[in-house]
Amino acid sequence: MKNGLNQKLINLVEFYNLIGVDFLSSNNPMSRKTKSLVDISSGTRLEKLNKLKKKLQNIKNCDLKKNANNLVFGDGNINSKIMIIGEGPGANEDAEGKPFVGRAGKLLDKMLLSIQLDRKKVYISNVVNYRPPENRKPSEKEIERYLPYLINHIEIINPKILVLLGSTALNSLIGNEIVISKARGKWVQKTIGSVKPWIIASFHPAFLMRQPEQKKLAWIDLKMIREKSKILKI
Numbered sequence: 555m556k557n558g559l560n561q562k563l564i565n566l567v568e569f570y571n572l573i574g575v576d577f578l579s580s581n582n583p584m585s586r587k588t589k590s591l592v593d594i595s596s597g598t599r600l601e602k603l604n605k606l607k608k609k610l611q612n613i614k615n616c617d618l619k620k621n622a623n624n625l626v627f628g629d630g631n632i633n634s635k636i637m638i639i640g641e642g643p644g645a646n647e648d649a650e651g652k653p654f655v656g657r658a659g660k661l662l663d664k665m666l667l668s669i670q671l672d673r674k675k676v677y678i679s680n681v682v683n684y685r686p687p688e689n690r691k692p693s694e695k696e697i698e699r700y701l702p703y704l705i706n707h708i709e710i711i712n713p714k715i716l717v718l719l720g721s722t723a724l725n726s727l728i729g730n731e732i733v734i735s736k737a738r739g740k741w742v743q744k745t746i747g748s749v750k751p752w753i754i755a756s757f758h759p760a761f762l763m764r765q766p767e768q769k770k771l772a773w774i775d776l777k778m779i780r781e782k783s784k785i786l787k788i
Contacts, residue, residue: 591706594748599632602710610683610703618684618696624651625684628707630677635788636779637713637751638662638678639704641722641758642692648685653678658759662719665759665772669780677711679704681726697726709747714786716751717779720758728755739775741782752782 592605607627613619626643629652646656654662666672682692682700692700704726708716718724721734727746728737737755744753756775757768 591702592710594706594709599710603628603632603707606703606706606710616684616699618682618686618692621687622684623648626651626653626680627683628677628679629653630673631675632677632711634675634677634711635714635786636671636676636717636783637708637711637715638676638717638719639708639723639727640678640680640719642680642682643685644689645685653680654759657763661759661763665776668773669776677713679707681722691722697722701726705747708751709749712749713751714788715779715782716746716753718753718755720761723758724755727753738771739778741778752786754778754782 591609592602594602597605607625610627611625619625622643626647640653643653644656644658646659647653653659662678663672666676681704682696683703686692686696718727724732724734724737728742728744734755734757738757740754742753743750754775757765757772762769762772
């Protein structure tokens with residue numbers, strides 16, 4: 555049994571080394587360092603984003619890419635200090651190549667407007683950039699595969715506020731130790747790659763459509779984002 559556990563640990567270390575994640579550098583999932591996919595020390599933000607986008611377009615041996623129509627990279631203001639991370643593209647997003655353009659996206663737009671924000675004032679992306687078949691949740695393997703790209707994406711945007719919508723975004727960047735219902739509505743400042751934004755988790759708009767009674771809690775989170783923006787002078 556002990557030998558079997560040791561071999562599993564060795565395999566796990568080798569896997570993380572393969573995707574460029576040094577998870578032994580910290581016990582905190584958000585402090586994991588990745589080998590930078592794009593040089594963030596030179597070039598404009600747009601040039602860096604285009605390089606990262608090209609790397610995602612050229613990703614190999616990815617079942618998500620094979621079954622998708624379009625890469626769904628990001629949308630909004632690339633110079634914004636507020637970045638929003640969702641789960642993954644749905645059918646509408648896959649068709650248009652933009653995140654949050656379906657029913658959940660329309661609700662997100664209304665949520666942002668309620669605190670005087672819109673897509674011209676924020677930047678939006680997802681944990682994975684190709685649509686999972688049948689709109690299913692991304693698997694752990696798929697999340698791990700795209701994590702270095704996500705971290706690099708956040709580094710390039712360099713937000714002061716990072717909003718994680720739903721459990722997939724929360725678990726990808728924070729860890730699996732806490733559920734979204736317990737994590738939401740709490741600010742934490744953590745290092746992601748080379749940046750250190752203020753982070754808040756909230757419910758995904760798709761969840762709010764299924765559980766509308768939770769919108770009152772999402773409204774609390776939105777007001778917290780509004781107040782933090784004032785404090786940080788965004």
